[in-house]
Amino acid sequence: MRIPHSLTVLIVEDQKLVRDGIRLILAESDFNNILVASNSEEALSIIERNDQIGIIVTDILMPGTDGIELSKAIIRLRPNMKIVVLSMLDDEQQIARSFAAGVKGFLLKTLNPEELIYCLHHVYLGGTYLHADLAMKFFYRIHPAATAGVDPVEISEREADVLALIAQGFTSTEISDKLFLSKRTIEGYRKTLMSKTGSKNTAGLIHYATANYLIRKPD
Template sequence: MEKIKIIIADDHTMFLQGIVSLLENEENITILGKAENGNAVFKIMENAIPDIILLDISMPEMDGIEVTKIIKQKYPSIKILIVSTHSNIQIIAKLIRMGADGYLLKNAEKQELLHAIHTIKKGETYFCKEVLDKNDDNNSKIKNNTFFITELSSREKEILILIAQEFTGSEIAEKTFISLNTVNTHRRNLISKLNVKNTAGLVKYAIEYGLLD
């Protein structure tokens, strides 16, 4: 079985060493490197590309939010598992919109960490029970954001944002270098996928989930 290649990033040395000690003897996991800030993640990636990055949010020089944004733009196949003390719904939703694949609190047991890693490697998402319970009223938003990230293509996301910014079909076609017919096809597909009734529903969806941030 091919080993899962992992980079671990956290600015707390003891926690970083603790995660390494939990994972380094796992037969199906290889630790490519450990980083104490976001910039160090990209230094490690100059020599090896990981399958998964275990990522803290609060780090010096470049935080986990910025790392997630860059990774998902440049290396969309790399999975991001956030491991943090934060359980704020706004932070979680923002990271999901950027493409984070999972969220785990730092008090998690080893078995949950391993389960999250293997779940994400399979292409699924993982959000720990504590996060979902604490944000019970927002569970549907977390799930819908996850659906949004996994089900819409990059082109559909782009067009949805342009629609929400009130560009006309012709203007969107010009900006994206596609035909008006293709824009209209994407619009119809978005309405169907997001289960809304019309363009106004698309705009409401984009605003509700913070796509215009």
């Protein structure tokens, strides 16, 4: 299951360049209904007037009310709203405050477009998401031995194609249609990728692949 293209996404970002960049990424990924706000007050006004918004992407550091306080206000207004925050800071306290406020996704602004799209799909479908670099940082802190003596994972061209489509939220059936391969073959590639990266689920696979620069757009 993927996000319906009819879903309305609200972007809250005070910097026009960043705001326009996010909007372009979403538009290129077939999100058809995109709203924008330059501050928290404008965002709340839009949310109060529009009950079709399904997911919100907001900056944290903004003039006036910041993204965390905005998230609290949104949850009070729309308890089931899916919110993803963007930050320039690798700050554990900020991460903790964000999730405590009801946020479902936390991304650094250094992210690549594929991770943003995957995060939105994952969060919309009920999951929580932490930027791949942060997830790996916390993992290595808990398991420091994991950084020693590990050879980089090598994947084939076809595996890279499949991985890129997985990162965009496509199902095995959809990937098989796009690559003109059987669903069974795609499931085989998915299983191989999980094995090579030591991942237990799709979120873990995307975390690993993003942190190790394995994701690219398919040919």
